[in-house]
Amino acid sequence: MTRSKTPKPDKRNGSISRRAALKGLGAVAGGTAALGLAPGFVRYIQVSAAEPIKIGFQAHRTGIGAAYGRWYERTTNAAVKLINEAGGIAGRPIELITEDDGTDPKRGAEVVEKFASQHQVDITFGTLFSHVVMGSAPRAGELKMPYYVVSEGHHVASGALNRYTFQPGITDVKAQVSSMAPWVAKNLGKKVTMIFPDYAFGYDHRDYFSAAIEKQGGEVVKLLPIPATETSYTKYFPQIPSDTEVLYHVMVGPGVLTFVKEMGEFYGSNRPQIFGFIDSLEAVDMASPGLEFLDGTYFWEAYPRYAQANQSGADKFYRAAVGVDANGASLEDAKDVSTYSHMFGCWETLYIIKEAVEASGYQSATDADKKKLIEATEAMSGWKEGNEHPQGDKTFSGQLHQCFGHQFISKVAGGKLEVVHRTEIADGTYEPETDYTKMAL
């Protein structure tokens, strides 16, 4: 069992003060606003040096995100173990409390709630799927709970969330997609047909890639959105125009293997250039039957799944700690393939949390300390590649609450992915759309 068992939370602490406050002031609905601010609500806790710092981890254990969630958990547990072995955060060990959000936005909000009021964690972090982040972030903001997500969605940087929500460990989709266009236009072709899921995640690809490729003098000749409920794809392929030079695909969910196989059956050896996002094949063995067709096609990767010839020491260290072999699969089971291009975000985010807590002098979950923590996070500007940031250098924008890093383009060769290009961080930067530091704390 990977669940870190928590001692029964001390519920009395919060409830008695609430009860006292309510009894004292009466429960007239009209006077309620003032009650929320009553002094009884503030908890005074003496923090001794050895008292653990509690981090709530919102994990996709069930539901559509379970394949990602499992690897997020493994990466997180590995990082927590290392941090604790090295003395913890500001001398305090991390106590990790993991709860399943069911990949559901309503449950996600409930889990944030549970972390805040029942487990009384200091910080919440984790989740991947955008709709869970969107459902959870408002509650985190209300509770003034520092909330660090590892979702790659553009929701943080777009300004849709709040001052308490950060994405410091993984580049957002807008930057990822924009940074692909120059290489695609130069090396694969300028007439692009895009196949993407017909919902928010797919629209981010549609909008940002279309804009970026036009900047490179290319054009999108056909958009092929695939409905969310679709499970067979062959019937869409005839709509791909024959003058297409590049087929751009990004699909998520369990149907992706079918998608790739049917594309192979449809085209055979006579195909355009194909460029995809690895999201289509995260947690999928490249040697799965039917995927031979992908040989010679290209993929975006956030972090190369297959150890490259010039593998860095940090990558070796990271793989060993998480338990991943040189092919990106579990050390115990070579068929158990990781979500390598996403899960590093958990690792790096935990180290960023550590840095922020230590820089801010955060002590306990009081409003004043949380404020210091938020401001300390916003004050950061980036990180250097190393064991704590194995994916590479990153810059961080305190206004956007979002980091930006290098991206990779890999070619499928002999059932493996070989990096052919590494983007510059500047390739993906865009005009800021928001400034969270102007929001009230």
Next chain:
Amino acid sequence: MERNRSLALHGGALLILFLLQFVLPPYHYTNFTRIMVLAVYGIGYNILIGYTGLLSLGHAMFLASGMYAAGLAVHYIGVDPVSAFVLGSVAALAFATAVGLVALRTTGVSFMIVTMMFSQACYLLILYFNEVTRGDEGIAISEAARQIAGFSLTNPILRYNLALALFAGALILCYALIRSRVGRVLIAIRENEERVKMLGYHTFRYKLLALALSGLLSGAAGASYALMFGYVGATFAAIEYSIFALLWVLLGGAGTVLGPIIGALLMFYLVEWTSDVTESYRIVVGAALVLLTLFFPKGILGTLREKRLRWLP
């Protein structure tokens, strides 16, 4: 006598919910708030399945229509929350009436599928109009937009009591409905529609009324959820949420006034407690559902009524 007993029971239930706010620890405080809002959806669903005998598999569309009407109005136009709540409720009422005019031409299993299909179409439309709805990702409504007369809807005490007021309103509406002449006609339709027709009642109109009320309550719950918890998303329009309403009502007891909240509470705390003990909590929840059907085949209150409390409405 029986009337007094049942009045005392339901009044007592509301009183308990009111008093609970003084003792509930913070986490459960918010949970109860959320459950009361969702129980309103359950009550709406129960009017249709429990008292009129119409099993809908698409009620998520009414929940979602209230949620989106209210949420989008606040998010894009900056409507104040009170008006948005009214707007959401009325929108769901109108939508349910429109759906009813078409769907109520069918009965039984066909009605199940027709409602399910309409609901699925709604879900797909939410995804289709992604530019406005942000599709599956949904929209987070800022705290600044959720203020009533200077009071923030994020204030826990205000929110609890608003949820309680909404729940009490729905409970009283349901209670009054089934005690009224109209309610008795609805129950008669459930038992034997042909006979009611022969007695000269225009049963279509009564069923339409039941569906409209059911949609109104579902929409009110959806609108409240959006305004109180600040999130609007397509998940709430998916088939799962239609099945949740069915599950809560059947678990608590279809055709009992308090059944929906008992079912919703039980379901939430089943997940909650078992997930504290084991990662495989869904097995435990599943097993609990199976066991409940073995001992309470008509739902908890339904079985109690059959065995003991005959007077239970």
Next chain:
Amino acid sequence: MSLGPHLLLALMEGTVAAFVLALTALGLALVFGVMRIVNVAHGEFFMLGAVFAWTFAHLVGNPALGFLVAIVASPILVGGAALVIDRAILRRFNYQPEATIVATIGLLYIIQQLALEFYGPDARSVEAPINFRLQLPWFGYSGYKLVVAGISALLLLATWYGITRTKLGLVMRATQFDSETAQAFGIPVDRVYAAVFALGAMLAAIAGVLIVPIKQAYYMMGLEPLLLSFIVVIIGGLGSLRGAIIAAFVIGISDGVISVFFSPNLSKILATLLVALVLVFRPEGLFGGKAAR
């Protein structure tokens, strides 16, 4: 691609989908028709069939042999599970309709979580037992998909024969027509119910085995076939097996063909509304002989 070949491709895809759907829906139609219960866990039997197929293929190693083992063993395992469920649960509350819905939702939770525990959250593919690609002048097509259609057709015929020409089938139909009278005539209704429930589950499991080389096995794959089968059974006219099969073809093929003429997202919405409207104006189902009640 010009309209002709495009339409041909859509028809081929639709036909294959329809065959698999017909198998799954036939199972639900039997249970629905004879026992008058809604089995919400029907899709999970489909999923179990697929998951077992992956397991057997994995254990055996050789794709063709693994497939043969799976297509025999998976349905037997799933049918056995269904028998246990019938005896241990459904019969105890006498197939009470509401209790059945709650209990099968509970079973759905249990089966899904067990699959997640023991099989994992990944979608896993199985190599097709035969591997050839049919190259038409305009596009290529998977040969295995044609095999799926063939096997499904055989199984549909076999089930059809079993129900219309054998004693077991007669007993089943008698029970469906009027279970009380059947009981009075000495038909062991209890055992018929158990057999029907198991048979329904086995049909879904076979469909699951057939689909794995096309679509992978995944622990949440059961919802879609459940909903589609549901629609098919109702459109076909409750209890009418012939109706259900015809409806499976109408729905399977129209889903493919509509998407040729409309944008895919719109076509899903239109198809969905179309089903609803058909039901409104032909509530007894399109192809059912008798009334739907």
